[in-house]
Amino acid sequence: MPRPDRLFRLLQALRQLPAPVTAARLAEETGVSVRSIYRDIDSLRAAGAEIGGERGFGYCLVEDGTLPPQMFSRIEIEALVLGMAEVRQSGDPALAQAAASVLAKVAATLPQARQQQVVHAVSQVYRPETRYPDMPCLPAIREACWREEALVIAYRDKDDRPSQRTIWPLAVVYLEQKLMVLAWCCLRADFRMFRPDRIASTSPEGSSFRPQRVGLLRRYIASMSAA
Missing domain, CATH: 2.30.30 (SH3 type barrels.)
Structure with a gap:
């Protein structure tokens, strides 16, 4: 895998997985060795990403330097969370995964207080049955x-x-x-x-x-x- 692609996947994993994320879990998610994760974390830090944590404890993305800061009102955050939840519930697997990725990317650009509002949004979607079956085509x-x-x-x-x-x-x-x-x-x-x-x-x-x-x-x- 080209190195830029590997670093992008690592950033995505840091955005999406619950913090702190161990190097072993990041290696499993991105398909590389633990040693590569340590080197890639150092590379991302050198490029400006603020990544907290250390070896043996785990890592978290404190501030994502690859995305510009975003600011949303409380109701805009509720709308965003609700919309992405609807896509996760209703979309095919690829679209559902993309919705989770979008929400993680946006949340990574928010101030900490707004990130907590994303996590604790009051607007939720629950469907006991899948609305659309998986369609290979x-x-x-x-x-x-x-x-x-x-x-x-x-x-x-x-x-x-x-x-x-x-x-x-x-x-x-x-x-x-x-x-x-x-x-x-x-x-x-x-x-x-x-x-x-x-x-x-x-x-x-x-x-x-x-x-x-x-x-x-x-x-x-x-x-x-x-x-």
């Missing part, structure tokens, strides 16, 4: 949305009839009880909503729909407004 769909690239999907409709479609994925839409992919279906030459849990496989088609994406989204929004 979702990372590929999200990547295709970001890259604005066409996908070939193997799909089964509500009657379990199989088909192969080439789609231009425009957005991942989180509804109350189900997840949908808004796309332009090249087979039907129209907008379609596809359920990711019915997508058996995906593969890149090899072409980009970047010039059309904004126009298609405007058309879809206009059609929804007129309905």
Whole structure:
């Protein structure tokens, strides 16, 4: 692993894990040796990160020099914590992990009193059941949305009839009880909503729909407004 990537992962671990974090726990989290952790801690300190603690006791990130200071009101902190908790509860595993990472990064830039408000926020989300099942195809769909690239999907409709479609994925839409992919279906030459849990496989088609994406989204929004 390149050294900058290793140092970034170490910072992320210090942001997210309960302090103080032992070198052994940091080594387990980042996939390096304990000796490497000691060297990397020294490197981060030399670069300006204020890391408290010592060998044999554990470490904590006192002040994160890699991020600018942030200031939020108490209600803004509640909104942030609630929003990230909702994503952790409702998102797929990758999105849930990203939400935890975002909250940890923001908390690391706050003064200590505000950090305590993040930890002890009164706004919470609890769902006894997972709202959306894990869907293996979702990372590929999200990547295709970001890259604005066409996908070939193997799909089964509500009657379990199989088909192969080439789609231009425009957005991942989180509804109350189900997840949908808004796309332009090249087979039907129209907008379609596809359920990711019915997508058996995906593969890149090899072409980009970047010039059309904004126009298609405007058309879809206009059609929804007129309905």
